[in-house]
Amino acid sequence: DAGVIQSPRHEVTEMGQEVTLRCKPISGHNSLFWYRQTMMRGLELLIYFNNNVPIDDSGMPEDRFSAKMPNASFSTLKIQPSEPRDSAVYFCASSSSSADTQYFGPGTRLTVL
Amino acid sequence: AQSVTQLDSQVPVFEEAPVELRCNYSSSVSVYLFWYVQYPNQGLQLLLKYLSGSTLVKGINGFEAEFNKSQTSFHLRKPSVHISDTAEYFCAVSDLVDYKLSFGAGTTVTVRA
Numbered sequence: 449d450a451g452v453i454q455s456p457r458h459e460v461t462e463m464g465q466e467v468t469l470r471c472k473p474i475s476g477h478n479s480l481f482w483y484r485q486t487m488m489r490g491l492e493l494l495i496y497f498n499n500n501v502p503i504d505d506s507g508m509p510e511d512r513f514s515a516k517m518p519n520a521s522f523s524t525l526k527i528q529p530s531e532p533r534d535s536a537v538y539f540c541a542s543s544s545s546s547a548d549t550q551y552f553g554p555g556t557r558l559t560v561l
Numbered sequence: 562a563q564s565v566t567q568l569d570s571q572v573p574v575f576e577e578a579p580v581e582l583r584c585n586y587s588s589s590v591s592v593y594l595f596w597y598v599q600y601p602n603q604g605l606q607l608l609l610k611y612l613s614g615s616t617l618v619k620g621i622n623g624f625e626a627e628f629n630k631s632q633t634s635f636h637l638r639k640p641s642v643h644i645s646d647t648a649e650y651f652c653a654v655s656d657l658v659d660y661k662l663s664f665g666a667g668t669t670v671t672v673r674a
Contacts, residue, residue: 452604481662491651491664504659539604547593547660552604 450474452553454540460559466528469556472521473542481550482515482525483539491539497523530560563588563654567665574642575673582637582668584652594635595653595662596626605651611635622646647672 453472461467473480481496495505497517505515512531517523527534537557541550568583586592593612597605609620616628626637635652652665 490666493661493663496661504661541605547655547657549595549607549610550662552597552606554604 452540452542452551454538454553454556456556457554458557458559460561461530462561463531464529465560466526467530467534467558467560469525469538469540469558471523471525471540471553473523473540474551475521477542477544477551478520479543479545479548479550480517480523481541481543482523483541483552485537485539485555486535494525527558530558532560534558535560563590563592563656563663565652565654565663565665567650567652567668569668570666571669571671573671573673576644577641579638579640580642580646580670582650582652582670584635584637584665586633586635586652586654588633588654588656590656590658592654592656593660594626594628595655596620596624596635596637597651597653597664598622599649599651599667601648608637608650642670642672644672644674646670 455470478499482494485491494507495515500517515525537555539555541552543550566585574580595610596608599605608624609618611618611628619625624639649667649669651667653662655662
């Protein structure tokens, strides 16, 4: 199994630019989670999907953040416009159900200058 | 809502010595408990989990944890650490309602020869 795949692994962009992070969950998993990790706030759940439907987006920090899951094998997290305070590592995780173990991808390290 | 407190932010330990990482949680409902490990520049990997049953849980790489409901704790232990155990360790809890994971701030373990 390839595990959860995230791209890009590193992204450097300038303030005001649009950023799109991508995630491919483990095949057969129907729950997908987006997390953000920073030194100041630790690991925070941003949003999670069940069967491609957003269930809880209460962790999304602002309207500048949006997430989609058009099908069972792909999800995106978009930041538009990006700001320096968005710099963090963004993780995607998937599980076979909401209650099951979450498997994490390697993360995308985002730097906004 | 639930929360997790990891009582030690940094734990230095010598190779082949035992280590214990402390985790306390608070929740008004029954919970699932997890320990994840994050090696440098990698995603999170599940070490072990407690869902129900025996309060002593054995995980990968020789780690084990004990669930103590009365003390609301889930401490992680390893009797003899290796240099390769140098990593950050996260305790996490999810309730049985929405299954969202809440993470502790993490404990950095540094194993020295």
